[in-house]
Amino acid sequence: MLNVSHRSACLLLLAAAAVAVSGCFNLDFGSEDIQGCGTPITPESVAMSFQDRYALGATTILSVTGLDAPEIISSNPEVVSVGPVQDNRVTLNFVGVGEASIRVSEGDDVATARLEVAQLERFEVLLPFYTDPPLPLAGRAVIDPAFQVRYFDRYGRLYGGGLAETTWERSSGGVADVFHNPSLESGPQQVEVRVGDRLSVIEFEAVAHDEVGALWILETDIGQGRIRVDAVGITASGTQVWNIAPYFDVDGQFFVGSFEYLHDPDANPSTVIAESIPLSINGPLDPAKKTIYGSPVWETKATYAAAAPTGGRAPLMAIISLLLMTLLIRVGVRSRSVC
DSSP states (O other): OOOHHHHHHHHHHHHHHHHHHHTSOOOOTTSSOOOOTTSOOOHHHHHHTSOSEEETTOEEEEEOTTOSSOEEEESOTTTEEEOOOBTTEEEEEEOSSEEEEEEEEETTEEEEEEEEEEOOOEEEEEOTTOOSSOOBSTTOEESSOEEEEEEEETTEEEBOBSOEEOSSEEOSSSSSEEEEOTTOOSEEEEEEEEETTEEEEEEEEEOOGGGEEEEEEEEEEEETTEEEEEEEEEETTOOEEEOOOEEEEETTEEEESOEEEEEOTTSOEEEEEEEEOOOSTTOOOOOEEEEEEEEEOGGGOOSEEEEOOTTSOOOHHHHHHHHHHHHHHHHHHHHHHHO
């Protein structure tokens, strides 16, 4: 029988799915942007959702939910071609190296985004729930094995999806390349990822949910007094396990995924409480606590962050956002057992 926390998690997942279907907000593994229910959707807000640079050969899916009869036009179809609007979504294909402007209009309301398309030079295989800095899959132990693939040239990151090939199941269509494999047994594993003529073989360890006994708050000094805070699971043998989808309460401020703080030994102490999304048949792990000295750094692009509302509860939209990310990967793995 499911415990109360699992029933609540299942209900929240259903609510999250209903919110997503309604078009209340857009979730994109390829960017850190979320459009909330209270944000009016305009051509300008849609244009602002673009990244600056995309990989040649990639695609991305643009949501135009909330716009009445929108029109999306590329100034240079030989660089960016635009498909038809279907079900409030439109696919952009990055077909040539160069620049193009994307015109988003609704009647007389017009906005433009200028994009660059570049040839990728390398790619990285990373954990899916971490953004800045990202964390590589290689050498880590994970539950619900999953990864994202990011693309780069010499100047930085290139966005878009549809380029990576692997035997694992794709978790998102066309927005970014995220994959999962629910069939792996516990123990050492490897996965091959190919992008064009480039091949990467990644070694890692798969861990079952019932092997994770507790949460652990992990601090990493990333220089200049900045400390990155993550939460991992711990097995009986002391193995650190990732992909647990944690969130943090730092004296009433909430962060999802990870966060950074600026260390100050003379600062008043703050209590960090780490919890994980309860998507296992074994129930949620007990929260972990740690005292830190310093203030969270908000401009570091932690996965998602929001101030706590009155009453000290975590922001619903931020938690639902994380639930949707984990749901995309885990629904095929745990839904029969959990819900």
